[in-house]
Amino acid sequence: MTTPDQPLTARHASPDNHYPWGNGCDGWRLVEDGALSLREERLPPGGAEAPHLHRVARQIFYVLAGELSIAVPGTLLRAGAGEALEIPPGLPHLVRNAGSQDLRILLVSAPDTIGDRYPVDAALP
Template structure:
């Protein structure tokens, strides 16, 4: 499916600066989303007190800033974020970052602003 066709679907949403998302599974106990983050874009620092998240990289390179460390993952790699762990997801590469994001339970009502995690 092309990006233009997918963007017109009912499960498509926009977030952040020029980022796209698609709700693939959207239940209260589990969500699965595909997201696209263009080069140079990032989400705001935040924390989930209940939800556990797994970021699985489809294409590009994922950079996640955590307290005291930065994790980088390439296509075919996954990063798990435990509940209560502040994080900041960024695309510092030169191509679109595409990933699958699994959250359990869903993050509705469980996204809270956080201070940017310190760099190591």
């Protein structure tokens, strides 16, 4: 977290802020503050995570490249480059790349999702 007495610096994806997730996916923590997180993530074709929900956090997925698919109860949401999808707290979801090229997204969560991720057994499309 940046405080008023610290200089502002640019943040970018690097080995220092990298984390693996899902099945072959990569992420980079750009901002990690209890109230907010900003991550850049890459999902290879077929990349996905397990169905889950966040009880408190609201998430916005902004697509940089590729096509994002988010399965929620009853429907499949899709977004392409330059588009965003919002997932409110409490909504079960499954993020995946059903396309043939890497999917790159910016993921904003408010507040941060650390400690706020719950697996679900929901049947998602």
